[in-house]
Amino acid sequence: MHTLDVALGERSYPIHIGRGLLDDPAPILARLKTPRVALVTNDRVGPLYLERVQHGLERAGVRCTAVVLPDGEAHKDWPTLNLVFDALLGARCERSTTLIALGGGVVGDMAGFAAATYQRGMPFMQMPTTLLSQVDSSVGGKTAINHPLGKNMIGAFYQPRLVIADTATLDTLPDRELKAGVAEVIKYGLIRDAAFFAWLEDNLERILARDPDVLAQAIERSCRNKAEVVAADETERGERALLNLGHTFGHAIETGLGYGEWLHGEAVAAGTVMAARLSRDLGWLGEGDLDRLVALFERAGLPVQGPKLGAERYLELMAHDKKVEDGRLRLVLLDGIGASRVSDAAAPERIAAAIEACCA
Amino acid sequence: MHTLDVALGERSYPIHIGRGLLDDPAPILARLKTPRVALVTNDRVGPLYLERVQHGLERAGVRCTAVVLPDGEAHKDWPTLNLVFDALLGARCERSTTLIALGGGVVGDMAGFAAATYQRGMPFMQMPTTLLSQVDSSVGGKTAINHPLGKNMIGAFYQPRLVIADTATLDTLPDRELKAGVAEVIKYGLIRDAAFFAWLEDNLERILARDPDVLAQAIERSCRNKAEVVAADETERGERALLNLGHTFGHAIETGLGYGEWLHGEAVAAGTVMAARLSRDLGWLGEGDLDRLVALFERAGLPVQGPKLGAERYLELMAHDKKVEDGRLRLVLLDGIGASRVSDAAAPERIAAAIEACCA
Known part of the structure; x- marks a missing residue:
């Protein structure tokens, strides 16, 4: 097991990464406020892992309430969130009850937002079960639900007390979701870690083949990058925005097609x-570097072209982005492999041209 | 104009109290991040004051988006909150846009929760227009909406950047609402300020007659008490819970009768x-002190008996309270006028007996 720390003062917390961690309740027990837990999962992950986690906790004397949500980005909305509140209130969960998210990014984002707002905030932990959530969404405290007009538009910054990434859960992950996770892994290389990008070029096939050691290394390096960025800028006033490389374009794809059509990682790949x-x-970016990154996404089986929504529709959807300031779109752009910046230098026509050139 | 400061480190903010403050946009302008504002009000307060506030800001070059919600506690729910999100997204409000709540406690609680969660947090200001919101809900950063199973169950701690209490708005306040606000004013005397309680005994009729000077004094003293408590305990881990005197009983009345039947202050009076x-x-409390406080509520025209829901139903509703810990109900109780504590010492049968004795 490897442990990383996200350094956020009194809100600091550890990320444990390793095989078989779901079976060990000890790190959870050490951080519970009271022996009372609500486990939030979905109807795909629940049947695989819920019983194991729940029994481990119950054997240690923890009272558990399980909440099983419908699976998928299309359910990352208020009615589904309200199922969590109904269950918490129905089971008389208190504000000292700890909420644990067991699942991928959607479960984590929704459960985290529920924890942030139930009785104005209850303790929260994450057990991510997809590559995407292990390397990205379960680290850093961003929680949210979608609004029909924009992805992640309603949410909160709310840090977990503990993240447990059991890499064995990736054994059951569908190929398409594994690849979607790889998109966010590649992102860390692109925005700030050229050596990691080169390592990924050398090791991509082993990741796709689910070599446990290589996967664990990729997860740890990704989390380390994310933890450093988040520690420096918890609420995204500066550097943290770099983590959104490809996301403004990607969110437009997700919202434009309807949530759930494309996986988040797929949209991020095309958006990047x-x-x-x-x-x-x-x-700003050399031709050779552009070719390198396109080639790596292609080797990962990720889309390198967006759906043909029309550049105008893209721009309209992007105008709702959280990084718009004074009406100007602020985008994460690349100066090279491993070098990025946030900029509003690109005029709308230039952005439109890049979109058109990347749609099929 | 009087100004008080709520001392919360980098989240500190001023409360301005005085007549006619709605017409002066200067304090708002000094604290805007960008010249862009969303004004959230309701269909009762909006017709009275929205235009004045909006014109003042627009004359100073601020772009305003107005959001008018239906009035009343019955609308402090998700569908109404979502009207705010729809309007903010429809008008392309950014996360740097400042949201200003113009209205009473319900508007403030909902607008505050919208500000806390829109794009994970936007700047927030309060212009309270009722006595209750001027002395209580607009100070301290508690925001929330109701759930059918419990009042204020979904929310966040989110501090405003500025509170402007224009006491002239109380001129148009219905008598019943003025009295409901007096319940929270009396509360400050009861929990921590015996001298203020005695002053209220001497000045109650002048408050009810809306003597501007006496009202302003009552508001300022109330806010000062609240600001001290909140500064010492922002997220209610200790002393802040004392502000909930009468509220656990009162919330049971509000939830049990259906939101909006009794005003919050009325329920708090009977609950106290x-x-x-x-x-x-x-x-713990002497007979003479009990008589004094009942007499003061009665002089204020506030209910001193709760509705006959049955003690069992009260206890069931109270079990959802946010102050329940390890299944035990923690109540704010009195040791005297001006002296209070949080305690789980009272057995359910004792609580039931007190409820039965106070219902008519």
Whole structure:
């Protein structure tokens, strides 16, 4: 087991990474406020892992309430969130009860937002079961639900007390979801870690083949990158925005097609290619680097072109982005592999041209 | 104009109290992040004051989006909150846009929760227009909506950047609402300020007659008490719970009758008498002090008896309270006028007996 710390003063917390961690309740027990837990999962992950986690806790004398949500990004909405509140209130969960998210990014985002707002805040822990959530969404305290007009539009910054990433859960992850997670792994290399990007070029096939050691290394390096960024800028006033490379384009794809059509990681891959192409058009990113990143996404089986929504529709959807300031779109752009910045330098026509060039 | 400060480190903010403050946009302008504001009000307060506030800001070059909600505690729910999100997204409000609540406690609680969660948090200001919100809900950062199973069950701690209490708005306040606000004013005397309680005994009729100077004094003293408590305990781990005197009983009344039947302050008055009677039964509060507080509520035209829901139903509703810990109900009880504590010492049968004795 490897342990990383996210350094956020009194809100600091550890991330444990390793095989078989779901079976060991000890780290959870050490951080419970009271012996009372609500386990939030979905109807795909629940049947695989809920009983194991729940029994481990119950054997240690912890009273558990399980909440099983419908699976999928299409359910990351208020009515589904309200199922959590109904269950918490129905089971008389208190504000000292700990809420544990067991599942992927959608479960984590929703459960985290429920924990942030139930009785104005209850303790929260994460047990991510997808590559995407292990390397990204379960670290850093961003929680949210979607609104029909925009992804993650309603949410809170709310830090977990503990993250347990059991890499054995990836054994059952569908290929498509594994690849979607790889998109966020590649992102860390692109925005700030050129050596990691080169390592990924050398090891991509082993990741896709689920080599446990290589996967664990990729997860740890990704989490380390994310933890450093989050520790420096918890609420995204500066550097943290770099983590959104490809996300403004990607969210437009997700919202434009309807939540759940494309996986988040797939949309981020295509969105990153758009951002990279725009960076190239601005003269910031070299042709060779653009080719390298497109090639790596392609080897990972990820889309490098977006759906044909029309550039105008993309721009309209992107105008709702949280990084818009004074009406100007602020995008994460690349200066090279491992070098990125937030900029509002690109004019709408330039952005539109990059989008058009990257749609099929 | 009087100004008080709520001392919360980097989240500190001023409360301005005085007549005619709605017409002066200067304090708002000094604290805006960008010249962009969303004004949230309701269909009762909006027609009275919205135009004045909006015009003042627009004359100073601020772009305003107005959101008018249906009035009343019955609308302090998710569908109404979502009207705010719809409006903010529809008008392309950004996370740097400042949300200003113009109205009473319900508007403030909902607008505050919207500000806390729109794009994970936008700047927030309060312009309370009722006595209750001027002395209580607009100070201290508690935001929430109701759930059918419990009042204020979903919310966040989220501090405003500025509170402007224009006492002239009380001129148009219905008598019943003025009295409901007096219940929270009396509360400050009961929990921690015996001299203020005695002053209220001397000045109650002048408050009810809306003597501007006496009202302003009552508001300022109430806010000062609240600001001190909140500064010492922002997220209610200790002393802040004392502000909930009468509220656990009162919330049961509000939830049990259906939100909006009784005003919050009315429920708090009857609930405080229940808490006081229980304190007397435990031998903590003298008979003379119990008589004094009942007499003051009666002079204020506030209910000193709760509705006959049955003690069992009260206890069931109270079991959802946020102050329940390890299944035990923690109540604010009185040791005297101006002296209170949080205690789980009262057995359910004792609580039931006090409720029964205070219902008509």
